[in-house]
Amino acid sequence: MTLHLYFARKFTLLFFGLCGIFGAILVLFDMVDQIRRFDIGTIGFRQALQLSALKVPADLYAILPLVVLLATVALFLGLARTSELVITRASGRSALRALVAPVLAALVLGGLAVAIMNPIAAATSKQYRLLTERYKTGETSVLSVSAEGLWLREGSDEGQMLIRAARANPEGTRFFDVTFLAFGMDGQPGWRIEAAEAALAGGEWTLQDAKRWRFDANTPNPELAAVEQAQMSLPSDLTSQRIRDGFAQPSAISIWDLPEFIASLERAGFSARPHRVWFQMELARPLILAAMVLLAAGFTMRHARFGRTGMMVMLALGLGLGLFFLRNFAQVLGETGQLPVALAAWSAPVAGILLSLGLLLYLEDG
Numbered sequence: 001m002t003l004h005l006y007f008a009r010k011f012t013l014l015f016f017g018l019c020g021i022f023g024a025i026l027v028l029f030d031m032v033d034q035i036r037r038f039d040i041g042t043i044g045f046r047q048a049l050q051l052s053a054l055k056v057p058a059d060l061y062a063i064l065p066l067v068v069l070l071a072t073v074a075l076f077l078g079l080a081r082t083s084e085l086v087i088t089r090a091s092g093r094s095a096l097r098a099l100v101a102p103v104l105a106a107l108v109l110g111g112l113a114v115a116i117m118n119p120i121a122a123a124t125s126k127q128y129r130l131l132t133e134r135y136k137t138g139e140t141s142v143l144s145v146s147a148e149g150l151w152l153r154e155g156s157d158e159g160q161m162l163i164r165a166a167r168a169n170p171e172g173t174r175f176f177d178v179t180f181l182a183f184g185m186d187g188q189p190g191w192r193i194e195a196a197e198a199a200l201a202g203g204e205w206t207l208q209d210a211k212r213w214r215f216d217a218n219t220p221n222p223e224l225a226a227v228e229q230a231q232m233s234l235p236s237d238l239t240s241q242r243i244r245d246g247f248a249q250p251s252a253i254s255i256w257d258l259p260e261f262i263a264s265l266e267r268a269g270f271s272a273r274p275h276r277v278w279f280q281m282e283l284a285r286p287l288i289l290a291a292m293v294l295l296a297a298g299f300t301m302r303h304a305r306f307g308r309t310g311m312m313v314m315l316a317l318g319l320g321l322g323l324f325f326l327r328n329f330a331q332v333l334g335e336t337g338q339l340p341v342a343l344a345a346w347s348a349p350v351a352g353i354l355l356s357l358g359l360l361l362y363l364e365d366g
Contacts, residue, residue: 110286250278291352
């Protein structure tokens with residue numbers, strides 16, 4: 001038990017140390033990228049640092065499998081160099097038993113990352129997107145999905161306009177049972193429109209069976225002054241692409257809120273397949289971390305005197321990167337419908353664990 005705790009502690013310290021190093025590097029590189037993305041004078045050093053600090057948690061969360069891979073390589077290279085692995089095996093422990101602690105530590109870290117780091121990365125990603133859009137255009141367009149339907153917010157120099165729709169088509173160009181509510185710069189409502197259907201095309205909303213109410217000092221009774229039209233047009237700077245992009249990326253939604261968001265998205269008439277794939281991949285994240293530990297250990301548990309250490313490290317890194325990109329490729333196939341959701345999410349981790357175990361049994365205990 002003491003030996004397992006020793007291996008787990010060393011692995012955990014290496015993991016957090018590498019996370020700190022990669023986090024600092026990502027902040028520095030991203031700050032330069034943020035300054036280059038905006039026009040001169042748009043943001044300063046403080047704003048660039050703020051944007052980088054909001055973006056880095058999601059970037060670091062995405063490369064956690066690679067961090068675990070490097071931590072495992074560093075762990076077993078250090079143990080082999082100090083002959084601690086030789087002593088461990090001389091005490092009667094096999095290679096697989098020596099791997100119990102790092103694998104369990106990777107599973108625990110993966111579970112904590114999904115439960116804690118995922119919501120943090122989701123919140124910072126959402127805030128990063130809002131700030132980026134504000135710095136670029138000076139306004140924000142927000143779309144959210146709830147049990148009541150779709151909610152959009154369109155900003156302009158004249159004020160804000162809220163749009164609620166009961167449902168929409170998958171392309172995001174036609175909405176049904178729509179309500180438009182405009183607010184002036186003083187925050188007071190200006191007018192309200194209800195329509196049976198609204199189509200977005202050519203920079204304007206085309207409303208069918210619409211009714212409009214005005215709210216101002218010259219209209220003491222909005223209902224008496226209401227206007228009904230079979231067809232009405234409203235200018236808009238929204239596009240169908242911006243509306244689809246307005247849906248939060250799966251990575252920008254907390255794992256705890258994702259099931260409810262998926263249900264709301266499907267009720268609204270949109271496809272939630274990318275979100276379903278992401279949810280299943282998040283559940284499988286601890287397994288991909290364990291697969292990285294087993295894969296790296298298969299090439300680095302050899303004694304340093306056997307030689308060819310550099311080549312074995314390169315093989316471990318190469319195969320680890322291959323598994324990482326295979327997982328991302330399976331995610332793309334799942335999101336496009338080429339693979340079932342469960343197969344896209346769980347195939348790479350399970351295959352990585354099985355292949356790594358086979359490699360360990362062949363190289364170490366064969």
